[in-house]
Amino acid sequence: xxxxxxCHIQNGAFTxxxxxxxxxxxxxxxxxxxxAGKSTLIExxxxxxxxxxxxILWRDRDLSAxxxxxxxxxxxxxxxxxxPHLTVAQxxxxxxxxxxxxxxxxxxxxxxxxxxxxxxxxxxxxxxALSGGQQSRVALARVLLQRRDLLLLDEPFAALGPALKAExxxxxxxxxxxxxxxxxxxxxxxxxxxxxxxxxxxxxxxKAHAPLATAEVLDNPPPALKAYLG
Amino acid sequence: xxxxxxxxxxxxxxxxxxxxxxxxxxxxxxxxxxxxxxxGFGSSDWAALRFTLIQAVLSATLSVALAIGLARALARxxxxxxxxxxxxxxxxxxxxxxxxxxGLLAVFGRAGWVSQAxxxxxxxxxxxxxxxxxxxxxxxFNLPLATRLILQGWQEIPAERFRLAAQLNAGPRAIWxxxxxxxxxxxxxxxxxxxFAICLSSFAVALxxxxxxxxxxxxxxxYQAFRFDFDLxxxxxxxxxxxVLTGLAAFVALRVSAADGVGAGxxxxxxxxxxxSSLARGLDVFWILSAALFLMLPLAAVVSxxxxxxxxxxxxxxxxxxxxxxxxxxxxxVxxLLALPMAAAVALGRSAMIEVAGILGLAASxxxxxxxxxxxxxxxxxxxxxxLPVTALVNAVMALPFxxxxxxxxxxxxxxxxxxxxxxxxxxxWPFLWQVFLPRMRPQIGFAAGLAAALSMGDLGVIxxxxxxxxxxxxxxxxxxxxxxxxxxxxxxxxxLLALSMGVFWILDRGGRxxxxx
Numbered sequence: 001x002x003x004x005x006x007c008h009i010q011n012g013a014f015t016x017x018x019x020x021x022x023x024x025x026x027x028x029x030x031x032x033x034x035x036a037g038k039s040t041l042i043e044x045x046x047x048x049x050x051x052x053x054x055x056i057l058w059r060d061r062d063l064s065a066x067x068x069x070x071x072x073x074x075x076x077x078x079x080x081x082x083x084p085h086l087t088v089a090q091x092x093x094x095x096x097x098x099x100x101x102x103x104x105x106x107x108x109x110x111x112x113x114x115x116x117x118x119x120x121x122x123x124x125x126x127x128x129a130l131s132g133g134q135q136s137r138v139a140l141a142r143v144l145l146q147r148r149d150l151l152l153l154d155e156p157f158a159a160l161g162p163a164l165k166a167e168x169x170x171x172x173x174x175x176x177x178x179x180x181x182x183x184x185x186x187x188x189x190x191x192x193x194x195x196x197x198x199x200x201x202x203x204x205x206x207k208a209h210a211p212l213a214t215a216e217v218l219d220n221p222p223p224a225l226k227a228y229l230g
Numbered sequence: 231x232x233x234x235x236x237x238x239x240x241x242x243x244x245x246x247x248x249x250x251x252x253x254x255x256x257x258x259x260x261x262x263x264x265x266x267x268x269x270g271f272g273s274s275d276w277a278a279l280r281f282t283l284i285q286a287v288l289s290a291t292l293s294v295a296l297a298i299g300l301a302r303a304l305a306r307x308x309x310x311x312x313x314x315x316x317x318x319x320x321x322x323x324x325x326x327x328x329x330x331x332x333g334l335l336a337v338f339g340r341a342g343w344v345s346q347a348x349x350x351x352x353x354x355x356x357x358x359x360x361x362x363x364x365x366x367x368x369x370x371f372n373l374p375l376a377t378r379l380i381l382q383g384w385q386e387i388p389a390e391r392f393r394l395a396a397q398l399n400a401g402p403r404a405i406w407x408x409x410x411x412x413x414x415x416x417x418x419x420x421x422x423x424x425x426f427a428i429c430l431s432s433f434a435v436a437l438x439x440x441x442x443x444x445x446x447x448x449x450x451x452x453y454q455a456f457r458f459d460f461d462l463x464x465x466x467x468x469x470x471x472x473x474v475l476t477g478l479a480a481f482v483a484l485r486v487s488a489a490d491g492v493g494a495g496x497x498x499x500x501x502x503x504x505x506x507s508s509l510a511r512g513l514d515v516f517w518i519l520s521a522a523l524f525l526m527l528p529l530a531a532v533v534s535x536x537x538x539x540x541x542x543x544x545x546x547x548x549x550x551x552x553x554x555x556x557x558x559x560x561x562x563x564v565x566x567l568l569a570l571p572m573a574a575a576v577a578l579g580r581s582a583m584i585e586v587a588g589i590l591g592l593a594a595s596x597x598x599x600x601x602x603x604x605x606x607x608x609x610x611x612x613x614x615x616x617x618l619p620v621t622a623l624v625n626a627v628m629a630l631p632f633x634x635x636x637x638x639x640x641x642x643x644x645x646x647x648x649x650x651x652x653x654x655x656x657x658x659x660w661p662f663l664w665q666v667f668l669p670r671m672r673p674q675i676g677f678a679a680g681l682a683a684a685l686s687m688g689d690l691g692v693i694x695x696x697x698x699x700x701x702x703x704x705x706x707x708x709x710x711x712x713x714x715x716x717x718x719x720x721x722x723x724x725x726x727l728l729a730l731s732m733g734v735f736w737i738l739d740r741g742g743r744x745x746x747x748x
Contacts, residue, residue, distance in 0.1 A: 046654060047235060047653070048235065048650055048653070067235050067653070067656075067658065068235055068650075068653040068654050068656075069653055069654060069655060069656025069657065069658060070656060073654065074654070075654045077650060077651060080647050080648065080651060081651060083648065083651075083665070083666060083670075085669045085670065086665070086669075094655050094657065094665075095655070098655055098656050098657040098661035098665070099660065099661045099664070099665070100661075100665060142655075146655075
């Protein structure tokens with residue numbers, strides 16, 4: 001269980017409150033008006049924003065005081081998920097070792113992950129030589145290697161076209177299934193939420209509400225969400 | 231979590247800043263303690279103070295006045311070689327002072343080209359030593375800097391304004407009143423203050439072209455008190471005065487100057503619709519040609535007389551060259567060890583004090599630090615034996631403000647862009663430093679290292695305090711050759727120094743950008 005116990009998250013001037021639980025293995029969309037605090041919520045779970053109150057627990061372990069890299073969390077950001085001066089293989093390899101001193105066995109693991117996302121023969125290129133979709137695949141190969149319990153997505157595919165975005169979301173679902181990860185995904189597009197998320201958390205007016213079934217939330221939206229969806 | 235997580239520690243940067251502050255204030259305190267109270271300021275000290283201020287005011291006024299005309303001409307003309315000329319305006323920054331002095335002597339000296347030309351018409355040769363020689367050299371060094379500062383002001387006037395002015399059929403007078411005069415009111419005070427502050431702490435120029443009771447700057451007086459009279463008390467008193475002076479000037483310069491003249495995009499030519507009259511054209515051509523001649527003739531003189539001088543170089547000049555390369559390498563290493571942690575700490579927004587420590591080098595005088603280090607070292611060891619490391623250290627501290635200006639913006643960008651990603655990949659600490667920070671900073675590191683290496687290579691400052699006859703850097707060796715009237719050999723050595731300074735800059739700057747990904 002991922003438990004957010006009476007959390008107050010401070011982000012500059014405004015605060016987001018959250019008191020909710022998420023079942024392991026579920027795929028949760030975080031939806032709501034822009035500026036309501038969707039990214040704030042996800043960044044607190046990842047460890048980039050401090051809690052002024054409450055705590056965050058994963059399988060009864062308190063994460064609140066842990067550094068971002070020590071948490072059981074893999075995260076994809078809106079942009080800048082790759083280092084432009086490192087090769088595709090190195091970018092993915094960071095998921096295994098931060099200092100990139102990889103054993104031959106680990107290198108084979110990296111190659112395997114790249115093949116899994118369909119980039120087996122591009123390992124030695126740098127990101128500049130790849131398309132947007134291929135860059136996303138490199139980041140997903142790294143997620144595969146990280147093997148973390150929680151996968152947080154802060155709209156990493158927002159810049160891709162609709163078809164490519166759908167393809168990536170399906171790949172995320174497959175990877176999550178293979179690694180048994182729990183997925184939290186920020187989205188402003190209800191279609192994305194319906195596509196892979198079984199549950200949805202509504203963030204509005206400085207509060208993150210408990211997760212509900214995605215279809216239910218979107219078909220009978222509460223007033224705050226209704227105003228946003230139009 | 232009380233604090234936001236950071237990918238890299240700010241502690242080493244704070245330590246480096248503390249070290250720099252301790253060096254600058256510690257040496258100052260050491261000097262101040264030696265200054266004997268009640269001795270007061272002698273008449274020659276007053277003369278030095280007066281001369282320092284007069285030459286700095288004259289140099290700043292002349293440099294900026296000429297720069298306005300040149301910058302205006304550059305701003306509104308497009309011609310072949312324009313971007314090369316503008317790039318060359320940045321070169322005096324890494325040009326060794328002693329090389330420029332030799333060049334100026336070859337052009338404007340008693341036996342120089344201009345004097346020879348005057349002689350043909352029966353005029354007296356020029357006299358370069360004294361106030362006007364010092365001012366001439368300062369204008370040579372600072373006209374390009376002032377031009378870049380003012381040109382930046384011109385480039386920052388939005389193109390739309392010029393389009394609007396053209397649409398309104400505004401003549402040159404109207405454009406001057408509407409656009410150019412207000413911009414100059416904003417930019418010129420800063421340029422004046424910067425050049426004034428630089429000229430205040432002039433040492434090598436005054437050492438070679440000044441001297442005597444009527445043309446001695448305070449820096450030169452410190453050197454003389456120290457070197458000729460070994461009067462530490464007087465050196466200390468003068469040091470204190472110098473520090474107040476440069477501190478005030480640097481403070482004012484930082485306050486009133488917005489631009490730094492190192493900005494990119496200066497070679498971009500704005501589309502202009504004014505200044506089409508033949509008078510305006512002729513005037514601009516005159517400005518650009520005479521500035522190009524003034525700046526390039528001395529260098530051409532060094533090269534042309536240096537080539538034959540190269541064959542006259544004795545072993546001691548080559549030894550001095552090797553010494554200079556080693557001092558420069560050590561100085562660059564020290565600079566990077568100080569500047570990189572400080573840049574990282576500033577980028578993390580840890581403390582404004584670190585930035586202040588970085589700027590201290592602008593206000594500090596190398597000769598004061600040198601004197602202070604001598605006082606501190608003297609009871610424990612032979613300061614003359616430490617001449618080279620001390621020179622390297624002082625050079626590094628002097629280059630620090632410039633290095634930070636280059637490194638900090640990029641460090642901010644790198645930590646902002648890759649900080650979170652690195653943290654989420656558990657790369658905080660060494661992995662971030664080696665895999666992200668240093669590779670992403672490489673072009674800026676190369677540029678800063680190149681500047682530091684060239685500055686140290688050409689420096690003729692602290693080394694004059696400490697050197698014994700056995701040891702010399704190349705600039706000092708050139709100065710000695712000049713003192714012995716071996717001008718041919720001096721020119722050869724100057725050409726060697728010029729090649730070394732430009733060479734290390736080029737290698738390090740290129741090395742930084744070699745295969746660097748965008």
